[in-house]
Amino acid sequence: MSALDDLVEVDSEHVMQTYGRLPVAFTRGQGTLLWDSDGGRYLDFLSGLAVTSLGHAHPAVAEALADQARTLLHVSNLYYNEHQPRLAARLDSLLGGGGRCFFANSGAEANEGAIKLARRYGQSRSGAERYHVVSAYGSFHGRTLATLAATGQPQKQETFQPLPEGFRQVAYADVDALEAAVDERVAAVLMEAVQGEGGVVPAPPEYLREVRRICDEREALLILDEVQTGLGRTGRWFGFEHSGIRPDVVTMAKALGNGVPIGAMWARHEVAGALRPGDHATTFGGQPLAARAALAVLDVMEAENVPLRAERAGARLATALVALPRVASVRGLGLLLAAELAPGIEAAAVAGHCLAEGLIVNAVTPRALRFAPSLLVSDDEIDEAVAILAGVLEATPLTDPGEVTP
Ligand SMILES: Cc1ncc(COP(=O)(O)O)c(C=O)c1O
Structure with a gap:
């Protein structure tokens, strides 16, 4: 039995089967590269799911983690720790200043906190009635009950009814729909600048400006979910x-x-x-290990000017992708891109073949592949990835060859 077979067997017996996993176990990474349990090499053009923006095993992050692990992993939020306030100040300055941070452990938790904050702020201004949150169809904000209620994907919500009350969705990029939905009961509008899980769909800049106007006029907060888009990925911070x-x-x-x-x-x-003392909390939020890691990440991101790198590398990747036969169009910003495939080609099948050829991408919709490589990806790695995809696309059988454009 191979190491992978053994893992699959133990997983199927002991891990809740909430993921449809692909038959690969990664054991080591370096930069844009990953290696599997059989020694196979892969170009990681997904970075987890847009997580490892500095690539795998970045030495500065690894060193900060190791040092912090030897020094102090955790203290409770009943006390100060030396990294959390500095991290908050760094993020505040990236966001233009004038704000404060709360630390959590995931994107869903960050959004959950934002929803609670919006309710609390709404309450403090206009009594108990202002607690509704308006978000967009196609959005993804997390899997906790409240963030699932805010997620504009009804098929993900159905199994878990009843969801918390006070959430509504409107068509994305439709100003009139938002105008109609934001009334005096709405505490906040929650939006993604690019719908990542929804298919890598950027909001038109004019739309976000209108969202801001509507929020200002109706005194609703505007919450931007930058869980996938934040920290350089789109070519801006x-x-x-x-x-x-x-x-x-x-x-x-x-x-x-x-x-x-x-x-x-x-x-x-x-x-x-x-939010006052006692209103919101989480045991691990902003603990020394995570805060120190994030500080090291920001140091590297600033030194490498990752937004600029994402913009340049994204332009190279998008230009190469759109020139491929069987790619109908490319959308996205910076290094968060999707290639819409020509009719007759299934994105999941292409992603599967890419994996077999040593390239990691995913099917973000039935027809589109998502690309979110490290922001430090090299030109050679981009060219190698595009060459692998070109070969796979050429070899992929069509479900309806008659429809395919050359
Ligand atoms: C825009 C957005 N918000 C929230 C989340 C949820 O983050 P997490 O999986 O860390 O809870 C995701 C995850 O993909 C996301 O893309």
């Missing part, structure tokens, strides 16, 4: 910067720890002040 708006609340996670679980919620001062 935050995805909302493409539209020039300033949100009231910003959530982030994935890239912040480069693989170490950490989430953060930032809010401008006045809003942040709505």
Whole structure:
């Protein structure tokens, strides 16, 4: 029995089967590369799911983690730790200043905190009635009950009814729909600058400016979910910067720890002040290990100017992808891209063949592949990945050859 077969058997017996896993176990990574349990080499163009933005085993992050592990892993939030306030200050400055952070352990938790903050802030201003959250169809905000209720994908919600009350969805990028939905009961509008899980769909900059206007007019908070888009991935530090708006609340996670679980919620001062001692907490939030890792991540991100690198590498990748036969179009920002395949080609089958050829991408919709490599990816790695995909696309059988454009 191979090492992989053994893992699959133990997993199927002892791990809750909530994921449809592919038959690979990764054991080691370095930069954009991963190796599996049989020694096979892969180009990781997904980075977890947009998590390892500095690549695998980044030496500065590894060193900070090892040093912190030898020094102090955890103290409770009943006390100060030397890294959490410094991390909050760094994030605040990336966000333009004038705000405060709360630390959590994941994207869903960061959003959960933002929803609680919006309710508390709404309450403090207009009594108990202002607690509704409006989000967009196609969005993804997490799997806790409240963030699932905010997630605009009814098929994910059905099995878990009844969900918490006070959540509504409107069509994405439809200003009139939002105008109609935001009334005096709405505490916040929750949006992604690019819908990541929803298919890598960027919000038109004009739409986000209209969302800001509507929130201002109706006195609702604007929460930007930057869990997937934040920290350089789209070619700016935050995805909302493409539209020039300033949100009231910003959530982030994935890239912040480069693989170490950490989430953060930032809010401008006045809003942040709505949460008082005892209102919200989490045992591990902002603990020394995670905060130190995030500080090391930000050091490298700033030194490498990752937004600029993502913009340049993203342009190279997008240009190469759109030139491939059987790629109908490419969308996204920076290094969060999707290639829409020509009719007759299933994205999941292509992703499966890419994996077999040593390239990791995923089917973000039935017809589109997602690309989210390390922001430090090299030109050679991009060229190698595109060459693998080109070969796979050429060899992939069509479900309906008659429809395919050359
Ligand atoms: C935009 C967005 N928000 C929230 C989440 C949930 O984050 P987590 O899986 O860390 O809870 C995700 C995860 O993919 C996401 O893409």
